Every structure is written in C-alpha cells, then in structure tokens.
Amino acid sequence: xxxxxxxxxxxxxxxxxxxxxxxxxxxxxxxxxxxxxxxxxxxxxxxxxxxxxxxxxxxxxxxxxxxxxxxxxxxxxxxxxxxxxxxxxxxxxxxxxxxxxxxxxxxxxxxxxxxxxxxxxxxxxxxxxxxxxxxxxxxxxxxxxxxxxxxxxxxxxxxxxxxxxxxxxxxxxxxxxxxxxxxxxxxxxxxxxxxxxxxxxxxxxxxxxxxxxxxxxxxxxxxxxxxxxxxxxxxxxxxxxxxxxxxxxxx
Amino acid sequence: xxxxxxxxxxxxxxxxxxxxxxxxxxxxxxxxxxxxxxxxxxxxxxxxxxxxxxxxxxxxxxxxxxxxxxxxxxxxxxxxxxxxxxxxxxxxxxxxxxxxxxxxxxxxxxxxxxxxxxxxxxxxxxxxxxxxxxxxxxxxxxxxxxxxxxxxxxxxxxxxxxxxxxxxxxxxxxxxxxxxxxxxxxxxxxxxxxxxxxxxxxxxxxxxxxxxxxxxxxxxxxxxxxxxxxxxxxxxxxx
Ligand SMILES: Nc1ncnc2c1ncn2[C@@H]1O[C@H](COP(=O)(O)OP(=O)(O)OP(=O)(O)O)[C@@H](O)[C@H]1O
Ligand SMILES: [Mg+2]
Numbered sequence: 052x053x054x055x056x057x058x059x060x061x062x063x064x065x066x067x068x069x070x071x072x073x074x075x076x077x078x079x080x081x082x083x084x085x086x087x088x089x090x091x092x093x094x095x096x097x098x099x100x101x102x103x104x105x106x107x108x109x110x111x112x113x114x115x116x117x118x119x120x121x122x123x124x125x126x127x128x129x130x131x132x133x134x135x136x137x138x139x140x141x142x143x144x145x146x147x148x149x150x151x152x153x154x155x156x157x158x159x160x161x162x163x164x165x166x167x168x169x170x171x172x173x174x175x176x177x178x179x180x181x182x183x184x185x186x187x188x189x190x191x192x193x194x195x196x197x198x199x200x201x202x203x204x205x206x207x208x209x210x211x212x213x214x215x216x217x218x219x220x221x222x223x224x225x226x227x228x229x230x231x232x233x234x235x236x237x238x239x240x241x242x243x244x245x246x247x248x249x250x251x252x253x254x255x256x257x258x259x260x261x262x263x264x265x266x267x268x269x270x271x272x273x274x275x276x277x278x279x280x281x282x283x284x285x286x287x288x289x290x291x292x293x294x295x296x297x298x299x300x301x302x
Numbered sequence: 303x304x305x306x307x308x309x310x311x312x313x314x315x316x317x318x319x320x321x322x323x324x325x326x327x328x329x330x331x332x333x334x335x336x337x338x339x340x341x342x343x344x345x346x347x348x349x350x351x352x353x354x355x356x357x358x359x360x361x362x363x364x365x366x367x368x369x370x371x372x373x374x375x376x377x378x379x380x381x382x383x384x385x386x387x388x389x390x391x392x393x394x395x396x397x398x399x400x401x402x403x404x405x406x407x408x409x410x411x412x413x414x415x416x417x418x419x420x421x422x423x424x425x426x427x428x429x430x431x432x433x434x435x436x437x438x439x440x441x442x443x444x445x446x447x448x449x450x451x452x453x454x455x456x457x458x459x460x461x462x463x464x465x466x467x468x469x470x471x472x473x474x475x476x477x478x479x480x481x482x483x484x485x486x487x488x489x490x491x492x493x494x495x496x497x498x499x500x501x502x503x504x505x506x507x508x509x510x511x512x513x514x515x516x517x518x519x520x521x522x523x524x525x526x527x528x529x530x531x532x533x534x535x536x537x538x539x540x541x
Binding site: 099142145147155 | 449
C-alpha cells in the first residue's frame with residue numbers, strides 16, 4: 052500500500068540517499084536501523100516532503116507522486132495520508148495538548164470542531180493522557196510530550212505514521228511509557244515506519260526490519276532474519292556494536 | 303510681565319494645547335505601524351529565507367535607515383518626493399497641486415519607511431526564536447504555509463518580539479515630534495507655536511515633556527498587558 056522507489060538525495064556534494072526502495076503493507080510495522088548519518092531521518096523527511104528528494108517516487112494506495120517534482124497539491128495530499136512523529140516532539144508550543152491534536156483535524160482536514168475535539172480526546176485517552184487535555188507542552192514531561200505527539204499523529208488516522216527516533220531524546224526512565232504506547236497502536240493495526248535504536252521494540256513489534264548504511268538499504272528481512280541470521284557483514288558489525296552482549300560469541 | 307520663573311497659567315493652558323496634538327501624533331504612529339508591520343515582517347522573511355534580490359534590497363534598506371538620522375531622512379524625503387511626483391504628474395499631464403499636500407501624508411510615508419526598517423530586524427530576531435520544527439510539525443499535520451505561519455509561527459514569534467515592538471513603538475511616538483520640521487500639527491509644534499507669542503518656551507517644553515511621558519508610559523503598560531496575554535502558554539509552565 053506504500054511503495055517508495057529509487058529515492059536519491061544529496062546535500063551539496065554529499066550524497067545521502069543513493070536509491071532507496073521501500074515497500075510497506077497495510078498494518079505492518081517496518082523498523083529502520085542503521086548507524087548515525089546513514090540517511091534514516093532524511094528518508095523519512097523525503098517521504099513527507101519535509102525535504103525534497105532529487106529523484107524518486109511514492110505510491111500511497113491510489114496516490115502516485117514524484118518525490119522530486121510533486122506539486123503543492125500533491126504534497127498536501129501525501130501529508131494528509133501520512134503523519135510524522137518527531138525526535139524532539141515538536142509540539143506546537145502555543146497550543147494545549149488537545150489543541151495540538153485537533154489542529155491538523157480542524158485546519159488541515161476541515162473536520163468540524165466538535166467532532167475534531169472528540170477524536171482528539173479519544174486519541175489522548177489512548178496514550179494515557181486523559182488528565183492532560185489542557186496542559187501546554189511546557190507543562191509536560193518529555194514522555195508526556197511525545198505521547199501527545201503520537202496522539203496528534205494517530206488522531207489524523209493516516210495511512211502510515213512515520214516515527215523518527217521517537218524515544219532517543221527522552222530520559223531513560225521515560226522511554227518505556229512511549230514504547231508501550233507505540234506497541235498499543237501497532238497492535239491495533241496502524242501502519243508504521245519507525246526509525247529507532249530500540250532493538251527490543253524492533254524484535255517484538257516489527258514485521259520487517261531494514262538495515263541502512265551509507266545511504267543504501269544493506270539488508271532487510273524479518274526480525275529473526277536480521278537479528279539472528281544476518282547475511283551481510285555490515286549488518287553483523289552494526290549489531291555487535293549496538294547489542295554487545297548478544298553477539299559476543301562472534302568476536 | 304510676570305517675573306516668576308514659571309508662568310503657571312500658561313503652563314496649564316499650553317498643556318492642553320500640547321494635548322490637542324496627541325491625536326495627530328497617535329494617528330501618524332498607528333498608520334506608520336499599520337504599514338510598517340506587514341512590510342517589516344515580509345522583508346524579515348526574505349532575509350531569513352535568503353530570497354535572492356529582495357534579501358539584498360532589504361539589507362541596503364535597513365542599513366540606510368539605521369545609518370542616517372531620522373531628521374535627515376525627513377528632509378530628504380520631503381524634498382525628493384514632491385520633485386519626483388511632480389515630474390511624473392507633468393509627464394502624464396495630471397494637474398495636481400503637489401506642493402499643497404497636507405504634511406500628514408509625508409509623515410505617514412516617512413515614518414512607515416523608517417519604522418519598517420526597524421521592524422525588519424525586530425521580526426528577524428524574533429522569527430529565529432521559533433524553531434524550524436514548529437513549522438515542520440505544522441506542515442506534517444497538513445497545514446499550508448500561510449496557515450502554519452498564522453496559527454503557529456506568528457503567535458510564538460510575537461511573544462519574543464513584544465519587548466522590541468514596544469521599544470520601536472515608543473521610539474516612533476517620540477520621533478513624530480520631528481514632524482514639526484515639516485509643519486505637522488503634532489504635540490511639539492503646537493506647544494512651540496503657543497510659546498512663540500510670549501516667549502514661554504520653558505513652560506511649553508515642560509508640557510511637551512509631560513505629554514510624551516504620559517503617552518509612552520501608557521503605551522508601555524499596554525504592551526506589558528498584551529505580552530502577558532500572548533505568553534500565557536509560557537507563564538503557566540512555571541506556575
Ligand atoms: N539539511 C541538511 N543539510 C546538509 N546536510 C544534511 C542535512 N540534513 C542531513 N544532512 C546530512 O545527511 C547525513 C544523513 O543525515 P540523517 O539525519 O538522515 O542521518 P540519520 O541516519 O538519521 O542519523 P542519526 O542516527 O544520527 O539520526 C548526515 O551526514 C547529515 O550531516
Ligand atoms: Mg536521524
């Protein structure tokens with residue numbers, strides 16, 4: 052249902068994405084792993100047009116767009132079919148939790164106010180923030196802010212939610228609550244592309260794991276294929292580094 | 303002739319004369335702000351986004367205004383504008399008494415021009431306090447650029463712009479006193495004209511002083527209130 056083909060992106064002379072393909076089926080959770088600087092964030096940003104790719108196409112169901120030359124209208128159409136959860140939350144600072152969630156519904160999607168607020172309350176309830184509707188981001192902990200960020204994405208009921216390292220800005224003790232929420236919505240059949248360093252989450256929830264390095268997809272497969280029987284040396288080296296305990300035997 | 307240092311009766315009478323110049327001073331201030339705010343904001347955007355040509359133009363405009371005294375800007379514009387306009391009118395055979403134009407119009411143009419440059423810098427630094435992530439998040443939930451600015455970026459930007467906007471407004475009010483140079487019927491000119499009769503300049507200056515002081519303190523207070531309201535979302539955090 053989501054197909055990304057041949058995405059290229061350079062910043063100046065630096066080629067960051069060198070022809071990335073990605074297919075995500077409805078209801079699947081795809082986890083993208085890879086060392087810092089491998090282009091994971093850039094890939095997600097290109098899909099949501101926060102960055103213009105130099106080349107590439109995307110198919111969202113029946114919507115077909117060129118990632119390089121899409122018109123304003125097409126960009127808006129893609130953004131209505133997708134949602135983004137940011138590493139540093141990016142909640143609207145001047146809006147309360149519920150206003151943050153409702154904004155995209157009322158303004159972006161023209162949902163009547165009352166209905167939008169009902170959807171927003173439900174979304175905040177789902178992430179365990181039923182007592183924080185009227186709190187401003189500055190009054191919330193990092194974990195709570197990120198859960199609002201997830202509610203903001205879920206409320207839009209998009210075809211796919213893009214997560215860019217949703218827990219890596221959090222204090223360790225707050226990571227759990229956010230991962231729990233993500234597992235919940237994954238179980239409900241939300242289609243998700245998740246960039247993360249949380250290997251536990253990848254093992255538990257992912258339908259497919261993708262390993263990226265140097266702007267290319269090096270290897271992809273089920274969590275078992277990637278974590279237990281990786282074929283590529285680069286994948287093994289990466290896993291040894293991030294999961295030292297489990298791969299000691301190979302050293 | 304009164305031999306005391308201050309002619310109290312004149313002081314009081316002239317206070318009301320000076321006060322009668324307040325509407326013009328405020329009119330010039332409000333019109334200049336109304337024109338300069340959108341221009342300043344738009345040009346600040348061209349600076350931040352480094353829009354070719356406009357960016358360069360804005361830089362020149364800002365340094366020109368910053369690098370010259372207002373009084374000179376007033377004289378230059380006041381003498382150049384009619385020259386240019388009369389040329390144009392001549393060209394198109396328009397019969398317009400350009401030299402009889404109410405100085406109010408010049409005041410609008412001059413003070414908009416001057417304040418616009420100040421506001422470019424005010425908005426530029428204020429826009430920088432709003433992280434790019436705010437705009438991106440707005441895009442990601444399906445807002446257009448105009449909607450994102452109106453609903454997310456500008457409300458946040460205004461909070462940090464408020465103190466500088468207040469300073470700019472107060473400077474503008476004070477600068478309208480230079481309107482006397484083009485016979486603008488504002489506070490300073492009116493009081494000075496009244497003083498000319500009996501050479502009561504000291505009284506007139508005291509009156510002028512007090513009127514501007516009252517005006518500026520009031521404006522400052524209004525900005526404080528507005529700032530408090532606009533930054534409610536921040537104030538709550540520490541509560
Ligand atoms: N706007 C930009 N301008 C120039 N270079 C950029 C820009 N954005 C990203 N890059 C560069 O692109 C490369 C890939 O960045 P990207 O953020 O996609 O990596 P990543 O895989 O998400 O890494 P991390 O795990 O650290 O988040 C980096 O070397 C980065 O410096
Ligand atoms: Mg990244």
